[in-house]
Amino acid sequence: MTAQAAKPVPEPTLKRLPLYHRLLKELLAAGRPTVSCTEIGAGLALDPTQVRKDLEAAGVAGRPRIGYAVTDVVDQLEQFLGWKKVNEAFLVGAGSLGSALLGYRKFEECGLKIVAAFDADPARVGRRIHGTHVLALPKLPGLARRMHVLIGIITVPAEAAQGVADLLVEGGIRAIWNFAPVRLHLPEGIIVHNEDLYCSLAALSQKLAAALAAEPARRSRTPAATPAA
Amino acid sequence: MTAQAAKPVPEPTLKRLPLYHRLLKELLAAGRPTVSCTEIGAGLALDPTQVRKDLEAAGVAGRPRIGYAVTDVVDQLEQFLGWKKVNEAFLVGAGSLGSALLGYRKFEECGLKIVAAFDADPARVGRRIHGTHVLALPKLPGLARRMHVLIGIITVPAEAAQGVADLLVEGGIRAIWNFAPVRLHLPEGIIVHNEDLYCSLAALSQKLAAALAAEPARRSRTPAATPAA
């Protein structure tokens, strides 16, 4: 039988899988042999049916009446998420956010190894941050090709992001994790994930504003509801 | 007429609004008086109808045949997103990520002003990071109440996050921007936004793995498709 194009797993599911992985790792450490969807759902405030569907999408099977074998789930999730083999990545922009990410050693457990950092600022080039060398930006495309690096992480200011993205593409990179607050223009086939903090913040503050507007009494600093004594 | 509960704006829409704001700010700077949805959509790779619906949800009106007045849209979006009046926030966890966020001065343009940072580590307490004082964690609840701070930002390690969240709730905080890779257990009515980098990363690397699997020929370092010369 030919390798049929596997039906893509919905993005929301993809983002929940690490939550299951984390929870089940804890259960594993606690020595628990099995779990039910109900229990997983209770721990993460998710619908049990949704948990079941998500696990099914990741190729995990359980047994009626018994539940899921904890070791199995952990193992299969790591398999499915591609955490078994580590992808090498370049990080561009050795500023404060970039440095913070370089310190996240747990990324390696999630299949991501940042092997080099790049920066346009000569003052930063040549340094090491959390053990990772900072190289000059123009070296990126050549090195990326030579090392077959497939993932690029962008942590430069907004204005510089598109230029960096072009360099990454030139270097044959296939996936970009973009922390700069811009939408990148990229050729077909390049995978992008925008981590746009301003967009998240907007959602948060708008919801807060809406919630406060819904309860006007408690809003003002001098409580208007209680008449002065 | 009574203040009817405004129908909540869908989350996806909320997250797109800042994109419009950004683009229109540029057009404003360029002196453009009006824009059409089609043009906005083209600039952001979004469906024109979606743009129209989003703007409508934010209370922006256009004029048939003319389009939207750029100044109007910018203004109304800022109004709707609550960027006109600044919310004060506490940041907890003055590590590398926390420090990076303290340096993001643009947050203030988006209605967020981080007025103090907190840390459990005595070595960090008393310092200033990008001009913001780092205070001792136990002072948080009292100060939050006294200053009527409503937003908390969590940038501590996973293990510490729930404890920090409890302190924030004790301080009367209403919205939490959580960067720690944990699901927090919170009372009803508290707004949370999880910025879980591991979940984003998982989605990215799984997609990359799937894409690579779909084109096996180009995968290996020694191209198998071309027979040896």
Place this chain on the structure above:
DNA sequence: TAGATTGTTAATCGATTAACAATC
């Protein structure tokens, strides 16, 4: 006037939730 563009209603699509059968 004619035509472009918004406003608005309907159709489609996808994800979540519910229902129920299969099974250990």
Place this chain on the structure above:
DNA sequence: TAGATTGTTAATCGATTAACAATC
């Protein structure tokens, strides 16, 4: 066996996209 839990199919819900009428 009985009952809990998975597997799987159907119903619901919400967001996106399409269609078309209103209007400047």
